[in-house]
Amino acid sequence: MKLNIAVLPGDGIGPEVIQEAVKVLKAIALEFGHVFTFNNALVGAAAIEETGEALPEKTISICRKADAILFGAIGTPKYDMDPDAKIRPEHGLLGLRKSLNLYANIRPIIAYEDLLNKSSLKIKQIRDTNILIYRELTGGIYFGEKKYTNNSASDICEYSRLEIERITHLAFKAAQSRKGKLTLVDKANALATSRLWRKVVQEISAQYPKVKLDFMYIDNAAMELIINPRQFDVILTENMFGDILSEEASVIVGSIGLLASASINEKHAMFEPVHGAYGKFSKGMANPIAAILSAAMLLDHFGLDKEAALVREAVDKSLKLHITTPDLNTKYDNITTAKVGDFIEDFINHPEETNLNFQNIHLGQSTII
Ligand code: IPM
Ligand code: MN
Numbered sequence: 001m002k003l004n005i006a007v008l009p010g011d012g013i014g015p016e017v018i019q020e021a022v023k024v025l026k027a028i029a030l031e032f033g034h035v036f037t038f039n040n041a042l043v044g045a046a047a048i049e050e051t052g053e054a055l056p057e058k059t060i061s062i063c064r065k066a067d068a069i070l071f072g073a074i075g076t077p078k079y080d081m082d083p084d085a086k087i088r089p090e091h092g093l094l095g096l097r098k099s100l101n102l103y104a105n106i107r108p109i110i111a112y113e114d115l116l117n118k119s120s121l122k123i124k125q126i127r128d129t130n131i132l133i134y135r136e137l138t139g140g141i142y143f144g145e146k147k148y149t150n151n152s153a154s155d156i157c158e159y160s161r162l163e164i165e166r167i168t169h170l171a172f173k174a175a176q177s178r179k180g181k182l183t184l185v186d187k188a189n190a191l192a193t194s195r196l197w198r199k200v201v202q203e204i205s206a207q208y209p210k211v212k213l214d215f216m217y218i219d220n221a222a223m224e225l226i227i228n229p230r231q232f233d234v235i236l237t238e239n240m241f242g243d244i245l246s247e248e249a250s251v252i253v254g255s256i257g258l259l260a261s262a263s264i265n266e267k268h269a270m271f272e273p274v275h276g277a278y279g280k281f282s283k284g285m286a287n288p289i290a291a292i293l294s295a296a297m298l299l300d301h302f303g304l305d306k307e308a309a310l311v312r313e314a315v316d317k318s319l320k321l322h323i324t325t326p327d328l329n330t331k332y333d334n335i336t337t338a339k340v341g342d343f344i345e346d347f348i349n350h351p352e353e354t355n356l357n358f359q360n361i362h363l364g365q366s367t368i369i
Contacts, residue, residue, distance in 0.1 A: 012277025014072025020341030044074030135242025257287025
Protein backbone atom coordinates (compact mmCIF):
# COMPACT_ATOMS: atom_id res chain seq x y z
CA MET A 1 0.00 0.00 0.00
CA LYS A 2 1.14 3.53 -0.76
CA LEU A 3 0.53 6.10 1.95
CA ASN A 4 1.45 9.73 2.01
CA ILE A 5 1.82 10.69 5.67
CA ALA A 6 2.08 14.27 6.92
CA VAL A 7 4.31 14.44 9.98
CA LEU A 8 3.77 17.31 12.43
CA PRO A 9 6.20 16.85 15.34
CA GLY A 10 5.30 20.15 17.06
CA ASP A 11 6.87 21.18 20.37
CA GLY A 12 8.53 19.84 23.52
CA ILE A 13 8.71 16.05 23.48
CA GLY A 14 6.64 15.95 20.24
CA PRO A 15 9.64 15.67 17.87
CA GLU A 16 11.39 12.93 19.85
CA VAL A 17 8.35 10.68 20.22
CA ILE A 18 7.28 11.21 16.61
CA GLN A 19 10.73 10.26 15.40
CA GLU A 20 10.21 6.84 17.00
CA ALA A 21 6.72 6.46 15.51
CA VAL A 22 8.15 7.21 12.06
CA LYS A 23 10.96 4.72 12.71
CA VAL A 24 8.35 2.06 13.48
CA LEU A 25 6.25 2.89 10.39
CA LYS A 26 9.38 2.64 8.24
CA ALA A 27 10.16 -0.77 9.73
CA ILE A 28 6.60 -1.89 8.94
CA ALA A 29 6.85 -0.59 5.36
CA LEU A 30 10.11 -2.50 4.89
CA GLU A 31 8.77 -5.71 6.39
CA PHE A 32 5.45 -5.74 4.49
CA GLY A 33 6.52 -4.09 1.21
CA HIS A 34 4.52 -0.88 1.61
CA VAL A 35 5.56 2.54 0.36
CA PHE A 36 5.07 5.16 3.04
CA THR A 37 6.26 8.68 2.25
CA PHE A 38 6.64 11.24 5.00
CA ASN A 39 6.20 15.00 4.62
CA ASN A 40 7.17 17.12 7.58
CA ALA A 41 5.28 20.31 8.44
CA LEU A 42 5.43 22.96 11.15
CA VAL A 43 2.84 23.40 13.88
CA GLY A 44 2.54 24.99 17.33
CA ALA A 45 5.28 27.09 18.94
CA ALA A 46 7.79 25.67 16.46
CA ALA A 47 5.68 27.16 13.66
CA ILE A 48 5.18 30.47 15.48
CA GLU A 49 8.93 30.85 15.79
CA GLU A 50 9.52 30.29 12.08
CA THR A 51 6.44 31.80 10.47
CA GLY A 52 4.62 33.87 13.10
CA GLU A 53 1.61 31.53 12.93
CA ALA A 54 0.74 28.37 14.88
CA LEU A 55 -0.88 26.75 11.85
CA PRO A 56 0.70 28.01 8.63
CA GLU A 57 -1.31 27.67 5.40
CA LYS A 58 1.42 25.38 4.04
CA THR A 59 0.86 22.95 6.91
CA ILE A 60 -2.89 22.81 6.29
CA SER A 61 -2.29 22.16 2.62
CA ILE A 62 0.23 19.34 3.30
CA CYS A 63 -2.30 17.79 5.70
CA ARG A 64 -5.19 18.09 3.25
CA LYS A 65 -3.22 16.28 0.57
CA ALA A 66 -2.01 13.55 2.92
CA ASP A 67 -3.68 10.18 3.45
CA ALA A 68 -2.96 10.49 7.15
CA ILE A 69 -1.38 12.87 9.63
CA LEU A 70 0.95 11.93 12.45
CA PHE A 71 0.92 14.62 15.11
CA GLY A 72 3.30 15.00 18.07
CA ALA A 73 2.39 17.56 20.71
CA ILE A 74 2.15 21.31 21.07
CA GLY A 75 2.62 23.99 23.70
CA THR A 76 5.39 25.61 25.68
CA PRO A 77 5.42 26.99 29.23
CA LYS A 78 6.12 30.46 27.78
CA TYR A 79 2.59 30.70 26.35
CA ASP A 80 0.90 28.92 29.28
CA MET A 81 2.02 31.78 31.50
CA ASP A 82 0.81 34.53 29.18
CA PRO A 83 -3.01 34.62 29.11
CA ASP A 84 -2.93 37.69 26.85
CA ALA A 85 -0.88 36.10 24.06
CA LYS A 86 -2.82 36.57 20.81
CA ILE A 87 -1.11 33.76 18.94
CA ARG A 88 -0.99 30.52 20.89
CA PRO A 89 0.54 27.12 20.03
CA GLU A 90 -2.77 25.33 20.79
CA HIS A 91 -4.33 27.11 17.82
CA GLY A 92 -2.16 24.85 15.71
CA LEU A 93 -3.90 21.73 16.98
CA LEU A 94 -7.40 23.14 17.46
CA GLY A 95 -7.23 24.91 14.09
CA LEU A 96 -6.18 21.72 12.35
CA ARG A 97 -8.97 19.69 13.95
CA LYS A 98 -11.45 22.34 12.90
CA SER A 99 -10.20 23.02 9.39
CA LEU A 100 -10.07 19.31 8.52
CA ASN A 101 -13.33 18.69 10.40
CA LEU A 102 -11.84 15.84 12.44
CA TYR A 103 -14.94 15.45 14.56
CA ALA A 104 -14.42 12.00 16.08
CA ASN A 105 -11.58 11.47 18.51
CA ILE A 106 -11.07 7.86 19.55
CA ARG A 107 -9.01 7.11 22.65
CA PRO A 108 -8.52 3.47 23.72
CA ILE A 109 -7.94 2.88 27.44
CA ILE A 110 -6.42 -0.55 27.98
CA ALA A 111 -4.96 -1.86 31.24
CA TYR A 112 -1.91 -3.90 30.25
CA GLU A 113 -1.46 -6.97 32.42
CA ASP A 114 2.27 -6.26 32.71
CA LEU A 115 1.71 -2.71 33.91
CA LEU A 116 -1.08 -3.21 36.44
CA ASN A 117 1.32 -2.45 39.29
CA LYS A 118 2.28 0.88 37.68
CA SER A 119 -1.14 2.33 38.32
CA SER A 120 -1.79 4.03 41.64
CA LEU A 121 -5.16 2.27 41.66
CA LYS A 122 -5.82 -1.20 43.05
CA ILE A 123 -4.93 -4.01 40.65
CA LYS A 124 -8.16 -5.92 41.28
CA GLN A 125 -10.14 -2.85 40.27
CA ILE A 126 -8.39 -2.10 37.01
CA ARG A 127 -7.47 -5.55 35.64
CA ASP A 128 -9.05 -6.21 32.19
CA THR A 129 -10.18 -2.63 31.68
CA ASN A 130 -10.77 -2.03 27.99
CA ILE A 131 -12.61 1.18 27.14
CA LEU A 132 -12.96 3.10 23.91
CA ILE A 133 -13.66 6.78 24.43
CA TYR A 134 -15.42 8.60 21.58
CA ARG A 135 -14.78 12.27 22.22
CA GLU A 136 -16.53 14.82 20.00
CA LEU A 137 -13.67 17.00 18.77
CA THR A 138 -14.82 19.98 16.73
CA GLY A 139 -17.71 21.45 18.70
CA GLY A 140 -18.77 22.47 22.19
CA ILE A 141 -17.14 24.97 24.48
CA TYR A 142 -13.78 24.76 22.70
CA PHE A 143 -15.16 26.26 19.51
CA GLY A 144 -18.15 28.42 20.55
CA GLU A 145 -17.97 32.21 20.49
CA LYS A 146 -15.33 33.58 22.86
CA LYS A 147 -15.07 36.94 24.59
CA TYR A 148 -12.09 38.04 26.59
CA THR A 149 -11.55 41.41 28.24
CA ASN A 150 -9.80 42.49 31.41
CA ASN A 151 -13.01 42.29 33.40
CA SER A 152 -15.05 39.51 31.92
CA ALA A 153 -14.76 36.54 29.60
CA SER A 154 -17.09 33.93 28.12
CA ASP A 155 -16.98 30.70 26.13
CA ILE A 156 -20.20 29.57 24.49
CA CYS A 157 -20.97 25.85 24.46
CA GLU A 158 -23.06 25.01 21.44
CA TYR A 159 -23.96 21.75 19.66
CA SER A 160 -26.06 21.12 16.58
CA ARG A 161 -28.06 17.93 16.09
CA LEU A 162 -25.85 17.02 13.13
CA GLU A 163 -22.66 17.32 15.19
CA ILE A 164 -24.12 14.92 17.73
CA GLU A 165 -25.56 12.49 15.19
CA ARG A 166 -22.43 11.83 13.17
CA ILE A 167 -20.21 10.81 16.11
CA THR A 168 -23.05 8.94 17.80
CA HIS A 169 -23.35 6.60 14.81
CA LEU A 170 -19.62 5.88 14.96
CA ALA A 171 -19.78 5.18 18.68
CA PHE A 172 -22.77 2.82 18.31
CA LYS A 173 -21.01 0.95 15.51
CA ALA A 174 -17.93 0.57 17.68
CA ALA A 175 -20.03 -0.70 20.61
CA GLN A 176 -21.77 -3.14 18.30
CA SER A 177 -18.46 -4.71 17.35
CA ARG A 178 -17.25 -4.86 20.97
CA LYS A 179 -19.12 -5.76 24.17
CA GLY A 180 -22.29 -3.98 23.04
CA LYS A 181 -22.48 -1.26 25.66
CA LEU A 182 -22.49 2.48 25.09
CA THR A 183 -22.41 5.04 27.89
CA LEU A 184 -23.25 8.63 27.09
CA VAL A 185 -21.47 10.90 29.55
CA ASP A 186 -23.06 14.32 29.92
CA LYS A 187 -24.37 16.88 32.40
CA ALA A 188 -28.03 16.79 31.39
CA ASN A 189 -29.12 17.92 34.86
CA ALA A 190 -27.49 21.30 34.26
CA LEU A 191 -26.74 21.87 30.56
CA ALA A 192 -29.05 22.36 27.59
CA THR A 193 -26.41 20.97 25.20
CA SER A 194 -26.33 17.76 27.26
CA ARG A 195 -30.12 17.46 27.04
CA LEU A 196 -29.88 17.63 23.25
CA TRP A 197 -27.17 14.95 23.34
CA ARG A 198 -29.46 12.68 25.40
CA LYS A 199 -32.39 13.21 23.07
CA VAL A 200 -30.44 12.59 19.86
CA VAL A 201 -28.53 9.60 21.23
CA GLN A 202 -31.75 8.02 22.52
CA GLU A 203 -33.40 8.45 19.12
CA ILE A 204 -30.43 6.91 17.29
CA SER A 205 -30.28 3.97 19.70
CA ALA A 206 -33.38 2.51 18.00
CA GLN A 207 -31.16 1.76 14.99
CA TYR A 208 -28.75 -0.28 17.15
CA PRO A 209 -30.98 -2.68 19.08
CA LYS A 210 -28.04 -4.90 20.06
CA VAL A 211 -26.31 -2.10 21.94
CA LYS A 212 -27.25 -1.40 25.53
CA LEU A 213 -27.35 2.35 26.03
CA ASP A 214 -26.55 3.89 29.39
CA PHE A 215 -26.33 7.49 30.64
CA MET A 216 -24.03 8.93 33.25
CA TYR A 217 -23.40 12.43 34.51
CA ILE A 218 -19.82 13.59 34.07
CA ASP A 219 -19.20 14.12 37.78
CA ASN A 220 -20.38 10.61 38.53
CA ALA A 221 -18.46 9.18 35.55
CA ALA A 222 -15.25 10.79 36.85
CA MET A 223 -15.69 8.72 40.01
CA GLU A 224 -16.97 5.50 38.39
CA LEU A 225 -14.06 5.48 35.95
CA ILE A 226 -11.70 5.15 38.87
CA ILE A 227 -13.65 2.83 41.17
CA ASN A 228 -15.09 0.48 38.55
CA PRO A 229 -13.61 1.07 35.09
CA ARG A 230 -14.55 -2.43 33.87
CA GLN A 231 -18.22 -1.43 33.70
CA PHE A 232 -17.47 0.69 30.60
CA ASP A 233 -17.19 -0.50 27.02
CA VAL A 234 -17.62 2.51 24.72
CA ILE A 235 -17.96 5.98 26.25
CA LEU A 236 -19.45 8.72 24.10
CA THR A 237 -19.07 12.29 25.22
CA GLU A 238 -18.69 15.90 24.17
CA ASN A 239 -15.43 17.71 23.61
CA MET A 240 -14.35 18.99 27.02
CA PHE A 241 -15.70 16.10 29.08
CA GLY A 242 -13.82 13.76 26.76
CA ASP A 243 -10.61 15.70 27.20
CA ILE A 244 -10.81 15.47 30.98
CA LEU A 245 -12.06 11.88 31.24
CA SER A 246 -9.41 10.53 28.87
CA GLU A 247 -6.60 12.12 30.83
CA GLU A 248 -8.10 10.79 34.05
CA ALA A 249 -8.24 7.35 32.47
CA SER A 250 -4.48 7.39 31.97
CA VAL A 251 -4.22 6.66 35.71
CA ILE A 252 -5.73 3.23 35.03
CA VAL A 253 -3.16 2.48 32.34
CA GLY A 254 -0.21 3.57 34.47
CA SER A 255 1.19 6.44 32.40
CA ILE A 256 -0.20 9.06 30.08
CA GLY A 257 2.81 8.15 27.97
CA LEU A 258 0.88 5.09 26.77
CA LEU A 259 -2.35 6.65 25.48
CA ALA A 260 -2.84 6.86 21.72
CA SER A 261 -5.62 8.48 19.74
CA ALA A 262 -7.15 8.82 16.30
CA SER A 263 -9.09 11.87 15.12
CA ILE A 264 -11.11 11.07 12.05
CA ASN A 265 -13.87 11.87 9.64
CA GLU A 266 -14.86 10.32 6.31
CA LYS A 267 -12.01 12.05 4.47
CA HIS A 268 -9.13 12.75 6.83
CA ALA A 269 -7.40 11.00 9.69
CA MET A 270 -4.92 12.27 12.24
CA PHE A 271 -3.11 10.17 14.82
CA GLU A 272 -1.62 11.65 17.95
CA PRO A 273 -0.59 10.75 21.48
CA VAL A 274 -3.02 11.96 24.14
CA HIS A 275 -0.19 13.54 26.16
CA GLY A 276 1.05 17.09 25.85
CA ALA A 277 4.41 18.64 24.97
CA TYR A 278 5.92 18.72 28.49
CA GLY A 279 8.46 21.37 27.59
CA LYS A 280 10.40 20.86 30.83
CA PHE A 281 10.74 17.09 30.42
CA SER A 282 14.35 15.88 30.26
CA LYS A 283 15.50 15.49 26.68
CA GLY A 284 15.45 12.05 25.17
CA MET A 285 13.61 10.28 28.00
CA ALA A 286 9.97 10.78 26.96
CA ASN A 287 7.87 7.66 26.50
CA PRO A 288 7.36 7.06 22.76
CA ILE A 289 4.75 4.31 23.22
CA ALA A 290 1.73 6.64 22.90
CA ALA A 291 3.11 7.91 19.59
CA ILE A 292 3.98 4.39 18.43
CA LEU A 293 0.51 3.10 19.35
CA SER A 294 -0.94 6.08 17.49
CA ALA A 295 1.00 4.84 14.46
CA ALA A 296 -0.61 1.41 15.05
CA MET A 297 -4.02 3.11 14.97
CA LEU A 298 -2.99 4.67 11.65
CA LEU A 299 -2.29 1.18 10.31
CA ASP A 300 -5.68 -0.04 11.65
CA HIS A 301 -7.37 2.83 9.85
CA PHE A 302 -6.13 1.58 6.49
CA GLY A 303 -7.07 -2.02 7.24
CA LEU A 304 -3.42 -3.05 7.76
CA ASP A 305 -4.41 -5.41 10.55
CA LYS A 306 -1.37 -7.68 10.54
CA GLU A 307 0.94 -4.70 10.53
CA ALA A 308 -0.87 -3.04 13.44
CA ALA A 309 -0.88 -6.32 15.36
CA LEU A 310 2.88 -6.67 14.91
CA VAL A 311 3.47 -3.16 16.26
CA ARG A 312 1.31 -3.96 19.28
CA GLU A 313 3.10 -7.25 19.82
CA ALA A 314 6.43 -5.41 19.77
CA VAL A 315 5.09 -2.85 22.23
CA ASP A 316 3.85 -5.63 24.53
CA LYS A 317 7.29 -7.27 24.41
CA SER A 318 9.00 -3.99 25.27
CA LEU A 319 6.73 -3.57 28.29
CA LYS A 320 7.19 -7.16 29.40
CA LEU A 321 10.96 -6.86 29.20
CA HIS A 322 11.15 -3.46 30.89
CA ILE A 323 12.49 -1.81 27.75
CA THR A 324 10.64 1.29 28.82
CA THR A 325 11.42 4.90 29.66
CA PRO A 326 11.76 5.91 33.33
CA ASP A 327 8.07 6.87 33.74
CA LEU A 328 7.32 3.14 33.78
CA ASN A 329 10.62 1.57 34.63
CA THR A 330 11.71 0.65 38.11
CA LYS A 331 14.34 -1.80 36.88
CA TYR A 332 16.47 0.31 34.53
CA ASP A 333 16.59 4.10 34.62
CA ASN A 334 18.70 4.64 31.51
CA ILE A 335 16.38 3.56 28.71
CA THR A 336 15.89 6.45 26.35
CA THR A 337 13.10 7.31 23.93
CA ALA A 338 15.28 6.20 21.02
CA LYS A 339 16.18 2.86 22.66
CA VAL A 340 12.53 1.95 23.03
CA GLY A 341 12.00 2.81 19.35
CA ASP A 342 15.10 0.82 18.34
CA PHE A 343 13.88 -2.21 20.24
CA ILE A 344 10.45 -2.06 18.61
CA GLU A 345 11.97 -1.53 15.17
CA ASP A 346 14.30 -4.45 15.77
CA PHE A 347 11.44 -6.68 16.85
CA ILE A 348 9.43 -5.82 13.74
CA ASN A 349 12.27 -6.54 11.36
CA HIS A 350 13.79 -9.57 13.11
CA PRO A 351 11.42 -11.02 15.71
CA GLU A 352 13.60 -14.12 16.19
CA GLU A 353 16.86 -12.28 16.68
CA THR A 354 15.17 -9.84 19.00
CA ASN A 355 14.09 -12.83 21.02
CA LEU A 356 17.75 -13.69 21.48
CA ASN A 357 18.52 -10.13 22.45
CA PHE A 358 15.86 -10.36 25.17
CA GLN A 359 17.96 -12.98 26.90
CA ASN A 360 21.08 -10.89 26.51
CA ILE A 361 19.33 -7.96 28.09
CA HIS A 362 18.71 -10.04 31.16
CA LEU A 363 22.31 -11.24 31.17
CA GLY A 364 23.43 -7.64 30.90
CA GLN A 365 25.06 -8.31 27.51
CA SER A 366 22.67 -6.48 25.30
CA THR A 367 23.64 -4.34 22.38
CA ILE A 368 20.26 -2.66 22.69
CA ILE A 369 20.68 -1.03 26.06
C1 IPM B 1 -5.75 16.99 23.99
C2 IPM B 1 -5.13 18.28 24.44
C3 IPM B 1 -5.74 19.45 23.69
C4 IPM B 1 -7.22 19.45 23.97
C5 IPM B 1 -5.07 20.80 24.03
C6 IPM B 1 -3.60 20.79 23.76
C7 IPM B 1 -5.73 21.95 23.34
O1 IPM B 1 -5.27 18.43 25.82
O2 IPM B 1 -5.65 16.68 22.78
O3 IPM B 1 -6.30 16.27 24.82
O4 IPM B 1 -7.66 20.02 24.99
O5 IPM B 1 -7.96 18.90 23.18
MN1 MN C 1 -6.10 16.68 26.86
